[in-house]
Amino acid sequence: MADDTIFGKILSGVIPCDEVYSDERCLAFRDVAPQAPVHVLVIPRKPIESLRSASEQDEALLGHLLLVAAQVAKQEGLEDWRTVINSGAGAGQTVFHLHVHVIGGRPLAWPPG
Ligand code: AMP
Numbered sequence: 090m091a092d093d094t095i096f097g098k099i100l101s102g103v104i105p106c107d108e109v110y111s112d113e114r115c116l117a118f119r120d121v122a123p124q125a126p127v128h129v130l131v132i133p134r135k136p137i138e139s140l141r142s143a144s145e146q147d148e149a150l151l152g153h154l155l156l157v158a159a160q161v162a163k164q165e166g167l168e169d170w171r172t173v174i175n176s177g178a179g180a181g182q183t184v185f186h187l188h189v190h191v192i193g194g195r196p197l198a199w200p201p202g
Pocket residue numbers: 095104106119120121122123130174175181182183184185
């Protein structure tokens with residue numbers, strides 16, 4: 090399946106990124122418009138559009154993304170952080186390639202906007 094999203098282009102090397110972690114299943118890089126001192130995106134190499142379109146086949150991959158998110162947060166020196174997955178435009182998703190936001194480095198209010 091063609092992935093012509095910005096993240097698909099980052100994965101194929103067409104668009105550069107500020108990489109912080111990479112393995113055979115995922116890539117993590119700094120958000121271009123950070124909402125906190127640390128704002129990293131963890132994305133699967135597999136082109137899953139959104140969490141709502143993930144399937145049971147993706148169970149291990151989804152777990153891996155969360156473990157990598159925690160690893161990256163610790164690597165960035167965070168003790169507390171927030172992981173966010175926006176699913177659908179109404180929830181704030183703007184790039185339709187699944188991604189986990191890792192946000193931290195400042196106090197984070199709840200509920201989010
Ligand atoms: P979402 O709104 O949950 O879909 O998140 C998409 C995120 O991707 C936003 O926080 C954007 O700032 C970020 N973003 C968009 N383009 C790039 C890019 N080229 N490199 C890094 N982050 C990006």
